[in-house]
């Protein structure tokens with residue numbers, strides 16, 4: 116990847132020389148409205164019903180449990196939460212009103228269409244395989260990727276530096292010729308320490324080693340030469 120030129124607010128980049136693009140799913144290809152609603156509203160409501168308590172009480176309990184596990188492997192594990200909350204999480208996710216909330220982010224399809232033929236695209240997600248399958252059933256994207264990786268199947272999550280070394284060996288790729296597209300700054304940091312550069316997708320201005328950020332893949336695409 117050539118260096119970014121920071122022309123006040125506009126980054127100009129090109130992807131020449133890159134062989135591999137590693138792309139996150141939630142927050143990059145798919146928006147996070149579905150996940151936020153599911154975990155912050157739907158599951159507490161279900162928990163309140165099952166345990167005959169007020170919604171406020173259920174929100175307090177479930178959100179405390181979630182916060183405790185945020186950024187840990189268990190956080191992404193549907194089976195862990197099914198056991199912990201005594202709710203069949205997969206079944207809840209499959210309910211039609213939940214499925215309908217899964218949506219693409221702007222520019223996702225266009226980006227995949229543009230690059231899947233001349234770059235090796237890898238989907239690299241912390242999502243549990245069951246969550247991935249549900250989402251890919253609603254919005255089939257796997258055809259664009261050379262390989263789809265659920266981090267926990269490699270025994271680590273993206274927040275951990277070890278994950279990126281194990282991933283590099285698994286994919287057999289050179290990180291010098293690779294780019295990660297990610298919306299979680301902790302994952303950008305751990306990838307960086309394993310030698311993998313990123314661009315960040317999100318509505319914020321992160322301050323990490325001059326890593327460029329873009330609102331979505333649409334604005335990233337329009338910045339490319």
Ligand SMILES: [Mg+2]
Nearest residue numbers: 139141142298
């Ligand atoms: Mg993400």
